[in-house]
Amino acid sequence: MVLHEIIIRLILAALVSGIIGFDREFKNRPAGIRTHILVCLGATVIAMVQTQISIHALDTAMAHPELSGVLRSDQARLIAQVVSGIGFLGAGTIVVTKRSVSGLTTAASLWAVAGLGIAIGMGYYEIAIAGFIAILVVLTFLKKIINIPTLKKLEVKYVHRVETKEFLTQYFEDSHVEVRDVNFSVDLHADFRIYTNIYTVELPKGLSYTDIIEDISKNKNVTKIRLITL
Known part of the structure:
Protein backbone atom coordinates (compact mmCIF):
# COMPACT_ATOMS: atom_id res chain seq x y z
CA MET A 1 0.00 0.00 0.00
CA ILE A 146 -39.71 11.90 13.51
CA ASN A 147 -41.37 12.89 16.76
CA ILE A 148 -41.90 9.84 18.94
CA PRO A 149 -44.12 10.65 21.92
CA THR A 150 -42.77 9.32 25.19
CA LEU A 151 -44.58 8.75 28.46
CA LYS A 152 -43.05 10.20 31.59
CA LYS A 153 -44.08 10.34 35.21
CA LEU A 154 -44.23 13.74 36.81
CA GLU A 155 -44.27 13.89 40.60
CA VAL A 156 -45.77 17.02 42.15
CA LYS A 157 -45.87 17.71 45.90
CA TYR A 158 -48.07 20.56 47.06
CA VAL A 159 -50.27 22.05 49.78
CA HIS A 160 -53.83 23.46 49.56
CA ARG A 161 -55.32 20.51 47.70
CA VAL A 162 -58.35 21.99 45.97
CA GLU A 163 -56.68 25.18 44.79
CA THR A 164 -53.55 23.44 43.49
CA LYS A 165 -55.41 20.57 41.80
CA GLU A 166 -57.49 23.10 39.91
CA PHE A 167 -54.32 24.91 38.84
CA LEU A 168 -52.67 21.68 37.65
CA THR A 169 -55.75 20.50 35.77
CA GLN A 170 -56.12 23.86 34.05
CA TYR A 171 -52.41 24.01 33.21
CA PHE A 172 -52.40 20.56 31.58
CA GLU A 173 -55.52 21.46 29.61
CA ASP A 174 -54.16 24.80 28.40
CA SER A 175 -50.79 23.27 27.47
CA HIS A 176 -52.44 20.31 25.67
CA VAL A 177 -50.64 17.83 27.92
CA GLU A 178 -52.37 14.45 27.84
CA VAL A 179 -52.65 12.89 31.28
CA ARG A 180 -52.76 9.12 30.89
CA ASP A 181 -52.88 8.25 34.59
CA VAL A 182 -52.53 9.87 38.01
CA ASN A 183 -51.80 8.48 41.47
CA PHE A 184 -52.60 10.35 44.69
CA SER A 185 -51.12 10.18 48.16
CA VAL A 186 -50.97 12.41 51.24
CA ASP A 187 -48.47 12.88 54.06
CA LEU A 188 -49.94 13.95 57.38
CA HIS A 189 -47.98 16.39 59.52
CA ALA A 190 -48.79 18.09 62.82
CA ASP A 191 -50.60 21.11 61.45
CA PHE A 192 -50.63 20.62 57.66
CA ARG A 193 -50.75 18.05 54.87
CA ILE A 194 -48.53 17.57 51.83
CA TYR A 195 -50.25 16.03 48.83
CA THR A 196 -48.41 14.08 46.16
CA ASN A 197 -49.69 13.50 42.64
CA ILE A 198 -47.78 11.31 40.20
CA TYR A 199 -48.98 12.05 36.66
CA THR A 200 -48.24 9.83 33.68
CA VAL A 201 -48.19 12.37 30.88
CA GLU A 202 -47.57 12.66 27.15
CA LEU A 203 -46.37 16.01 25.86
CA PRO A 204 -47.40 17.71 22.62
CA LYS A 205 -44.77 18.56 20.04
CA GLY A 206 -42.81 21.69 20.93
CA LEU A 207 -43.24 21.39 24.69
CA SER A 208 -40.46 19.98 26.84
CA TYR A 209 -40.53 18.55 30.35
CA THR A 210 -38.21 21.34 31.42
CA ASP A 211 -40.87 23.86 30.39
CA ILE A 212 -43.52 22.05 32.43
CA ILE A 213 -41.35 21.81 35.52
CA GLU A 214 -40.45 25.51 35.35
CA ASP A 215 -44.07 26.57 34.84
CA ILE A 216 -45.57 24.42 37.59
CA SER A 217 -42.81 25.25 40.09
CA LYS A 218 -43.81 28.92 39.93
CA ASN A 219 -47.03 28.12 41.76
CA LYS A 220 -46.69 29.11 45.43
CA ASN A 221 -48.41 25.93 46.65
CA VAL A 222 -46.01 23.54 44.92
CA THR A 223 -43.27 22.38 47.30
CA LYS A 224 -41.49 19.91 45.02
CA ILE A 225 -41.66 18.73 41.43
CA ARG A 226 -39.51 16.20 39.63
CA LEU A 227 -39.50 13.96 36.59
CA ILE A 228 -39.50 10.20 37.03
CA THR A 229 -38.27 8.17 34.06
CA LEU A 230 -40.39 5.09 33.36
Missing part, protein backbone atom coordinates in the same frame (compact mmCIF):
# COMPACT_ATOMS: atom_id res chain seq x y z
CA VAL A 2 1.51 3.33 -1.09
CA LEU A 3 2.01 6.21 1.33
CA HIS A 4 -0.42 8.65 -0.27
CA GLU A 5 -3.20 6.06 -0.10
CA ILE A 6 -2.51 5.55 3.62
CA ILE A 7 -2.62 9.30 4.23
CA ILE A 8 -5.90 9.68 2.30
CA ARG A 9 -7.54 6.94 4.32
CA LEU A 10 -6.38 8.38 7.64
CA ILE A 11 -7.51 11.90 6.73
CA LEU A 12 -10.91 10.63 5.58
CA ALA A 13 -11.30 8.61 8.79
CA ALA A 14 -10.43 11.65 10.93
CA LEU A 15 -12.82 13.85 8.95
CA VAL A 16 -15.95 11.71 9.09
CA SER A 17 -15.44 10.63 12.70
CA GLY A 18 -14.59 14.19 13.74
CA ILE A 19 -17.90 15.48 12.42
CA ILE A 20 -19.81 12.78 14.28
CA GLY A 21 -17.74 13.41 17.42
CA PHE A 22 -18.45 17.13 17.17
CA ASP A 23 -22.18 16.39 17.25
CA ARG A 24 -21.74 14.29 20.40
CA GLU A 25 -19.52 16.86 22.13
CA PHE A 26 -21.80 19.73 21.17
CA LYS A 27 -24.65 17.88 22.87
CA ASN A 28 -22.46 17.34 25.96
CA ARG A 29 -22.27 13.57 25.63
CA PRO A 30 -19.63 11.40 27.39
CA ALA A 31 -17.43 10.77 24.30
CA GLY A 32 -16.53 13.76 22.16
CA ILE A 33 -14.61 14.61 19.02
CA ARG A 34 -11.20 13.27 20.08
CA THR A 35 -12.59 9.93 21.26
CA HIS A 36 -14.50 9.37 18.02
CA ILE A 37 -11.49 10.31 15.89
CA LEU A 38 -9.17 8.02 17.84
CA VAL A 39 -11.60 5.09 17.58
CA CYS A 40 -12.04 5.57 13.83
CA LEU A 41 -8.30 6.07 13.19
CA GLY A 42 -7.49 2.98 15.25
CA ALA A 43 -10.00 0.89 13.33
CA THR A 44 -8.63 2.29 10.05
CA VAL A 45 -5.04 1.40 10.97
CA ILE A 46 -6.04 -2.13 11.98
CA ALA A 47 -8.01 -2.59 8.76
CA MET A 48 -5.04 -1.36 6.69
CA VAL A 49 -2.72 -3.72 8.58
CA GLN A 50 -5.08 -6.60 7.85
CA THR A 51 -5.24 -5.61 4.19
CA GLN A 52 -1.45 -5.38 4.00
CA ILE A 53 -1.11 -8.81 5.60
CA SER A 54 -3.40 -10.24 2.93
CA ILE A 55 -1.48 -8.51 0.14
CA HIS A 56 1.83 -9.73 1.54
CA ALA A 57 0.52 -13.28 1.82
CA LEU A 58 -0.70 -13.16 -1.80
CA ASP A 59 2.65 -11.79 -3.04
CA THR A 60 4.53 -14.47 -1.11
CA ALA A 61 2.30 -17.19 -2.52
CA MET A 62 2.87 -15.94 -6.08
CA ALA A 63 6.64 -15.71 -5.55
CA HIS A 64 6.83 -19.10 -3.85
CA PRO A 65 4.10 -21.39 -5.21
CA GLU A 66 5.39 -24.24 -3.06
CA LEU A 67 4.22 -22.36 0.03
CA SER A 68 0.70 -21.68 -1.21
CA GLY A 69 -0.74 -24.53 0.81
CA VAL A 70 0.89 -23.30 4.01
CA LEU A 71 0.17 -19.56 3.95
CA ARG A 72 -3.07 -18.39 5.50
CA SER A 73 -4.57 -14.91 5.64
CA ASP A 74 -7.96 -14.34 7.18
CA GLN A 75 -9.07 -10.77 6.46
CA ALA A 76 -11.84 -10.95 9.05
CA ARG A 77 -9.63 -11.94 11.98
CA LEU A 78 -8.33 -8.53 13.12
CA ILE A 79 -11.55 -6.82 12.08
CA ALA A 80 -13.57 -9.16 14.28
CA GLN A 81 -11.39 -8.16 17.22
CA VAL A 82 -12.12 -4.47 16.52
CA VAL A 83 -15.86 -5.05 16.43
CA SER A 84 -15.85 -6.97 19.71
CA GLY A 85 -13.22 -4.83 21.42
CA ILE A 86 -14.97 -1.52 20.79
CA GLY A 87 -17.83 -2.78 22.95
CA PHE A 88 -15.71 -2.30 26.06
CA LEU A 89 -15.04 1.34 25.19
CA GLY A 90 -18.69 1.95 24.37
CA ALA A 91 -19.77 0.40 27.65
CA GLY A 92 -17.74 3.02 29.47
CA THR A 93 -19.96 5.79 28.08
CA ILE A 94 -23.18 4.21 29.38
CA VAL A 95 -24.38 5.56 32.71
CA VAL A 96 -27.07 3.60 34.56
CA THR A 97 -28.95 5.12 37.47
CA LYS A 98 -32.05 4.06 39.36
CA ARG A 99 -34.31 6.11 37.11
CA SER A 100 -32.55 6.37 33.75
CA VAL A 101 -29.97 5.01 31.33
CA SER A 102 -27.86 7.47 29.36
CA GLY A 103 -24.99 7.21 26.90
CA LEU A 104 -26.45 4.47 24.71
CA THR A 105 -26.45 6.65 21.59
CA THR A 106 -22.84 7.69 22.18
CA ALA A 107 -21.81 4.05 22.66
CA ALA A 108 -23.57 3.18 19.41
CA SER A 109 -21.88 6.08 17.59
CA LEU A 110 -18.45 4.84 18.75
CA TRP A 111 -19.27 1.37 17.46
CA ALA A 112 -20.47 2.90 14.19
CA VAL A 113 -17.35 5.03 13.61
CA ALA A 114 -15.26 1.91 14.20
CA GLY A 115 -17.20 0.39 11.32
CA LEU A 116 -16.46 3.47 9.22
CA GLY A 117 -12.77 3.12 10.06
CA ILE A 118 -12.77 -0.50 8.97
CA ALA A 119 -14.45 0.39 5.67
CA ILE A 120 -11.99 3.23 5.03
CA GLY A 121 -9.00 1.13 6.03
CA MET A 122 -10.06 -1.62 3.65
CA GLY A 123 -10.46 0.93 0.86
CA TYR A 124 -14.24 0.70 0.52
CA TYR A 125 -14.80 4.44 0.17
CA GLU A 126 -18.34 4.23 -1.18
CA ILE A 127 -19.45 2.19 1.83
CA ALA A 128 -17.66 4.56 4.20
CA ILE A 129 -19.15 7.75 2.74
CA ALA A 130 -22.66 6.30 2.52
CA GLY A 131 -22.38 4.99 6.08
CA PHE A 132 -21.10 8.35 7.31
CA ILE A 133 -24.06 10.19 5.76
CA ALA A 134 -26.52 7.70 7.22
CA ILE A 135 -25.00 7.95 10.72
CA LEU A 136 -24.95 11.76 10.58
CA VAL A 137 -28.59 11.90 9.48
CA VAL A 138 -29.63 9.59 12.32
CA LEU A 139 -27.71 11.55 14.97
CA THR A 140 -28.54 15.05 13.77
CA PHE A 141 -31.83 15.08 11.90
CA LEU A 142 -33.86 11.96 12.71
CA LYS A 143 -35.16 13.24 16.05
CA LYS A 144 -36.28 16.47 14.35
CA ILE A 145 -37.99 14.64 11.50
Whole structure:
Protein backbone atom coordinates (compact mmCIF):
# COMPACT_ATOMS: atom_id res chain seq x y z
CA MET A 1 0.00 0.00 0.00
CA VAL A 2 1.51 3.33 -1.09
CA LEU A 3 2.01 6.21 1.33
CA HIS A 4 -0.42 8.65 -0.27
CA GLU A 5 -3.20 6.06 -0.10
CA ILE A 6 -2.51 5.55 3.62
CA ILE A 7 -2.62 9.30 4.23
CA ILE A 8 -5.90 9.68 2.30
CA ARG A 9 -7.54 6.94 4.32
CA LEU A 10 -6.38 8.38 7.64
CA ILE A 11 -7.51 11.90 6.73
CA LEU A 12 -10.91 10.63 5.58
CA ALA A 13 -11.30 8.61 8.79
CA ALA A 14 -10.43 11.65 10.93
CA LEU A 15 -12.82 13.85 8.95
CA VAL A 16 -15.95 11.71 9.09
CA SER A 17 -15.44 10.63 12.70
CA GLY A 18 -14.59 14.19 13.74
CA ILE A 19 -17.90 15.48 12.42
CA ILE A 20 -19.81 12.78 14.28
CA GLY A 21 -17.74 13.41 17.42
CA PHE A 22 -18.45 17.13 17.17
CA ASP A 23 -22.18 16.39 17.25
CA ARG A 24 -21.74 14.29 20.40
CA GLU A 25 -19.52 16.86 22.13
CA PHE A 26 -21.80 19.73 21.17
CA LYS A 27 -24.65 17.88 22.87
CA ASN A 28 -22.46 17.34 25.96
CA ARG A 29 -22.27 13.57 25.63
CA PRO A 30 -19.63 11.40 27.39
CA ALA A 31 -17.43 10.77 24.30
CA GLY A 32 -16.53 13.76 22.16
CA ILE A 33 -14.61 14.61 19.02
CA ARG A 34 -11.20 13.27 20.08
CA THR A 35 -12.59 9.93 21.26
CA HIS A 36 -14.50 9.37 18.02
CA ILE A 37 -11.49 10.31 15.89
CA LEU A 38 -9.17 8.02 17.84
CA VAL A 39 -11.60 5.09 17.58
CA CYS A 40 -12.04 5.57 13.83
CA LEU A 41 -8.30 6.07 13.19
CA GLY A 42 -7.49 2.98 15.25
CA ALA A 43 -10.00 0.89 13.33
CA THR A 44 -8.63 2.29 10.05
CA VAL A 45 -5.04 1.40 10.97
CA ILE A 46 -6.04 -2.13 11.98
CA ALA A 47 -8.01 -2.59 8.76
CA MET A 48 -5.04 -1.36 6.69
CA VAL A 49 -2.72 -3.72 8.58
CA GLN A 50 -5.08 -6.60 7.85
CA THR A 51 -5.24 -5.61 4.19
CA GLN A 52 -1.45 -5.38 4.00
CA ILE A 53 -1.11 -8.81 5.60
CA SER A 54 -3.40 -10.24 2.93
CA ILE A 55 -1.48 -8.51 0.14
CA HIS A 56 1.83 -9.73 1.54
CA ALA A 57 0.52 -13.28 1.82
CA LEU A 58 -0.70 -13.16 -1.80
CA ASP A 59 2.65 -11.79 -3.04
CA THR A 60 4.53 -14.47 -1.11
CA ALA A 61 2.30 -17.19 -2.52
CA MET A 62 2.87 -15.94 -6.08
CA ALA A 63 6.64 -15.71 -5.55
CA HIS A 64 6.83 -19.10 -3.85
CA PRO A 65 4.10 -21.39 -5.21
CA GLU A 66 5.39 -24.24 -3.06
CA LEU A 67 4.22 -22.36 0.03
CA SER A 68 0.70 -21.68 -1.21
CA GLY A 69 -0.74 -24.53 0.81
CA VAL A 70 0.89 -23.30 4.01
CA LEU A 71 0.17 -19.56 3.95
CA ARG A 72 -3.07 -18.39 5.50
CA SER A 73 -4.57 -14.91 5.64
CA ASP A 74 -7.96 -14.34 7.18
CA GLN A 75 -9.07 -10.77 6.46
CA ALA A 76 -11.84 -10.95 9.05
CA ARG A 77 -9.63 -11.94 11.98
CA LEU A 78 -8.33 -8.53 13.12
CA ILE A 79 -11.55 -6.82 12.08
CA ALA A 80 -13.57 -9.16 14.28
CA GLN A 81 -11.39 -8.16 17.22
CA VAL A 82 -12.12 -4.47 16.52
CA VAL A 83 -15.86 -5.05 16.43
CA SER A 84 -15.85 -6.97 19.71
CA GLY A 85 -13.22 -4.83 21.42
CA ILE A 86 -14.97 -1.52 20.79
CA GLY A 87 -17.83 -2.78 22.95
CA PHE A 88 -15.71 -2.30 26.06
CA LEU A 89 -15.04 1.34 25.19
CA GLY A 90 -18.69 1.95 24.37
CA ALA A 91 -19.77 0.40 27.65
CA GLY A 92 -17.74 3.02 29.47
CA THR A 93 -19.96 5.79 28.08
CA ILE A 94 -23.18 4.21 29.38
CA VAL A 95 -24.38 5.56 32.71
CA VAL A 96 -27.07 3.60 34.56
CA THR A 97 -28.95 5.12 37.47
CA LYS A 98 -32.05 4.06 39.36
CA ARG A 99 -34.31 6.11 37.11
CA SER A 100 -32.55 6.37 33.75
CA VAL A 101 -29.97 5.01 31.33
CA SER A 102 -27.86 7.47 29.36
CA GLY A 103 -24.99 7.21 26.90
CA LEU A 104 -26.45 4.47 24.71
CA THR A 105 -26.45 6.65 21.59
CA THR A 106 -22.84 7.69 22.18
CA ALA A 107 -21.81 4.05 22.66
CA ALA A 108 -23.57 3.18 19.41
CA SER A 109 -21.88 6.08 17.59
CA LEU A 110 -18.45 4.84 18.75
CA TRP A 111 -19.27 1.37 17.46
CA ALA A 112 -20.47 2.90 14.19
CA VAL A 113 -17.35 5.03 13.61
CA ALA A 114 -15.26 1.91 14.20
CA GLY A 115 -17.20 0.39 11.32
CA LEU A 116 -16.46 3.47 9.22
CA GLY A 117 -12.77 3.12 10.06
CA ILE A 118 -12.77 -0.50 8.97
CA ALA A 119 -14.45 0.39 5.67
CA ILE A 120 -11.99 3.23 5.03
CA GLY A 121 -9.00 1.13 6.03
CA MET A 122 -10.06 -1.62 3.65
CA GLY A 123 -10.46 0.93 0.86
CA TYR A 124 -14.24 0.70 0.52
CA TYR A 125 -14.80 4.44 0.17
CA GLU A 126 -18.34 4.23 -1.18
CA ILE A 127 -19.45 2.19 1.83
CA ALA A 128 -17.66 4.56 4.20
CA ILE A 129 -19.15 7.75 2.74
CA ALA A 130 -22.66 6.30 2.52
CA GLY A 131 -22.38 4.99 6.08
CA PHE A 132 -21.10 8.35 7.31
CA ILE A 133 -24.06 10.19 5.76
CA ALA A 134 -26.52 7.70 7.22
CA ILE A 135 -25.00 7.95 10.72
CA LEU A 136 -24.95 11.76 10.58
CA VAL A 137 -28.59 11.90 9.48
CA VAL A 138 -29.63 9.59 12.32
CA LEU A 139 -27.71 11.55 14.97
CA THR A 140 -28.54 15.05 13.77
CA PHE A 141 -31.83 15.08 11.90
CA LEU A 142 -33.86 11.96 12.71
CA LYS A 143 -35.16 13.24 16.05
CA LYS A 144 -36.28 16.47 14.35
CA ILE A 145 -37.99 14.64 11.50
CA ILE A 146 -39.71 11.90 13.51
CA ASN A 147 -41.37 12.89 16.76
CA ILE A 148 -41.90 9.84 18.94
CA PRO A 149 -44.12 10.65 21.92
CA THR A 150 -42.77 9.32 25.19
CA LEU A 151 -44.58 8.75 28.46
CA LYS A 152 -43.05 10.20 31.59
CA LYS A 153 -44.08 10.34 35.21
CA LEU A 154 -44.23 13.74 36.81
CA GLU A 155 -44.27 13.89 40.60
CA VAL A 156 -45.77 17.02 42.15
CA LYS A 157 -45.87 17.71 45.90
CA TYR A 158 -48.07 20.56 47.06
CA VAL A 159 -50.27 22.05 49.78
CA HIS A 160 -53.83 23.46 49.56
CA ARG A 161 -55.32 20.51 47.70
CA VAL A 162 -58.35 21.99 45.97
CA GLU A 163 -56.68 25.18 44.79
CA THR A 164 -53.55 23.44 43.49
CA LYS A 165 -55.41 20.57 41.80
CA GLU A 166 -57.49 23.10 39.91
CA PHE A 167 -54.32 24.91 38.84
CA LEU A 168 -52.67 21.68 37.65
CA THR A 169 -55.75 20.50 35.77
CA GLN A 170 -56.12 23.86 34.05
CA TYR A 171 -52.41 24.01 33.21
CA PHE A 172 -52.40 20.56 31.58
CA GLU A 173 -55.52 21.46 29.61
CA ASP A 174 -54.16 24.80 28.40
CA SER A 175 -50.79 23.27 27.47
CA HIS A 176 -52.44 20.31 25.67
CA VAL A 177 -50.64 17.83 27.92
CA GLU A 178 -52.37 14.45 27.84
CA VAL A 179 -52.65 12.89 31.28
CA ARG A 180 -52.76 9.12 30.89
CA ASP A 181 -52.88 8.25 34.59
CA VAL A 182 -52.53 9.87 38.01
CA ASN A 183 -51.80 8.48 41.47
CA PHE A 184 -52.60 10.35 44.69
CA SER A 185 -51.12 10.18 48.16
CA VAL A 186 -50.97 12.41 51.24
CA ASP A 187 -48.47 12.88 54.06
CA LEU A 188 -49.94 13.95 57.38
CA HIS A 189 -47.98 16.39 59.52
CA ALA A 190 -48.79 18.09 62.82
CA ASP A 191 -50.60 21.11 61.45
CA PHE A 192 -50.63 20.62 57.66
CA ARG A 193 -50.75 18.05 54.87
CA ILE A 194 -48.53 17.57 51.83
CA TYR A 195 -50.25 16.03 48.83
CA THR A 196 -48.41 14.08 46.16
CA ASN A 197 -49.69 13.50 42.64
CA ILE A 198 -47.78 11.31 40.20
CA TYR A 199 -48.98 12.05 36.66
CA THR A 200 -48.24 9.83 33.68
CA VAL A 201 -48.19 12.37 30.88
CA GLU A 202 -47.57 12.66 27.15
CA LEU A 203 -46.37 16.01 25.86
CA PRO A 204 -47.40 17.71 22.62
CA LYS A 205 -44.77 18.56 20.04
CA GLY A 206 -42.81 21.69 20.93
CA LEU A 207 -43.24 21.39 24.69
CA SER A 208 -40.46 19.98 26.84
CA TYR A 209 -40.53 18.55 30.35
CA THR A 210 -38.21 21.34 31.42
CA ASP A 211 -40.87 23.86 30.39
CA ILE A 212 -43.52 22.05 32.43
CA ILE A 213 -41.35 21.81 35.52
CA GLU A 214 -40.45 25.51 35.35
CA ASP A 215 -44.07 26.57 34.84
CA ILE A 216 -45.57 24.42 37.59
CA SER A 217 -42.81 25.25 40.09
CA LYS A 218 -43.81 28.92 39.93
CA ASN A 219 -47.03 28.12 41.76
CA LYS A 220 -46.69 29.11 45.43
CA ASN A 221 -48.41 25.93 46.65
CA VAL A 222 -46.01 23.54 44.92
CA THR A 223 -43.27 22.38 47.30
CA LYS A 224 -41.49 19.91 45.02
CA ILE A 225 -41.66 18.73 41.43
CA ARG A 226 -39.51 16.20 39.63
CA LEU A 227 -39.50 13.96 36.59
CA ILE A 228 -39.50 10.20 37.03
CA THR A 229 -38.27 8.17 34.06
CA LEU A 230 -40.39 5.09 33.36
